[in-house]
Amino acid sequence: MLQCCPNGARPADVYPAVPMSPRHLARDARAVAALGVESLHVHPRDRDGQESLAPGVIGTVVGTIRREAPELEIGVTTARWVEPDPLKRTELIGQWGKLPPHARPDVASVNVHERGWQRVCAALDAVGIGVELGVWTTGDAVQLKQAGLPRGTVRVLAEVTVTDPDTAVAEAVRILKALGPVPAPILLHGEEGGAWPVLEYAKRNHLDTRIGFEDTLKGPDGTWLATGNEELVRYAQGKDVAGRYERRRSGGRAGGLRGSSLWPGGSRAEHRR
Template identity: 45%
Template sequence: MPFARNSCGVLAPIARIKVALNGGRHRGAHPALPCTPAELAGAARAAVAAGAEAVHLHPRAASGAESLDAGDVGAAVAAVREACPATPIGVTTGLWITGRDVEARRRAVGGWGGLSPYHMPDFASVNVSEPGFTGVLEALGEFGVAVEAGVWSVADAGALSMAAGLPRLLIEIMTPDEDPLAILARLDSAGVPGARLLHGEGPLCWPMVALAGRLGLPTRIGLEDTLTGPDGEPVADNASLVRLALSVWSAAASA
């Protein structure tokens, strides 16, 4: 299948599900957790076959640690690109990966500019609450990587009123203290543009998948977010989570 990377910072829409393959979990967290480029490629292929419309991943260094180094990012993206040439691929820019060193992250992300289009991610997730948010936006904009803004709170939503042109906003519910409806309302009242994607982590994962279905918003699922299905039972892999999430999302959407 021919490959044509989006180089304009515009994201292809997600109707229902994006898969988050691994996150920051260590290799022993789950038997099917993908870490190497080959493992990420296999997991992505299966998840896309199960219905995922986009792939999010955390590249790893040879040591197994999360990495923002251009070589590690390029290797992971290219492997997944070969497996899923028509699927948008995104990566993290989590500040924790550089030990919360803002300038080190800015340099690492800036190094992606030397990657070929085939090795370059289509999009990257940037958390609004992390220091250096605007610097990462500028770096990504220099080489046409689209941005998903991670919105964790009403305060984040308010801060985004100062940003323009972000194609997708990830409403990410990490704790029961945060109200997804209040975050969505704040984004709307502030006139913040961009598609909304709603998801949760841990115990909040499945309630957010269902709420996204009820609201008609896309969601995210994968071993980054949960290791169990809606019944609390362990799942086999990312593809299994995608199939379960599609069922939960669709049932809520039609209720």
């Protein structure tokens, strides 16, 4: 399964192609759904561009996306930087349960390292929203293994926060080893310089993965800004983007992904920022 993460916690003015408004998120959702993406993980924003867990904001964003891409699983964040108080978070999630079905998220991510994570998971399960458990470190993995998966868990998100492309995969292996067998699918992904190497590792090992502007603004060679989430998804699927590399000539990295394992039969490319 390939998930798209179109915006994340990036500043609203980070790059014009990153979708922030409900309309722009819905536009990107429609585009990536047409490519076969099955799940979308979004960070809803209020009218001022600030991340929000308010039910009105969640309902507007999810409902707008659902109208354009009704077949997609739609997930949102519950990160503590959006609402630091776990009790307040659970109160807001309780209000999500009153949203109409089309405006209610299918899943929500909960980071295991955050205080009150089990309470947040229980609040999501109580209103029928699935849980994606965010595991960022080997310590998180051990903690989750000891606690056990809470009811309502849909998948475990193994999130490699090491951004060095030379060491990100090694960190992914450590996290997966610490997790061990779990009774839920594992979605493995990296970020920034580590995004593409970790995605490639996930593909080779038949794990779910994701790509989008939350994880990286750049394509697999690390030198150019992607034109949109759709372009990132195409590369994750092993597809070329017409003309992107045809203009490059001999020397350096000419030929782009034709030396990458994202191309059938290719060798592993260097991934550098």
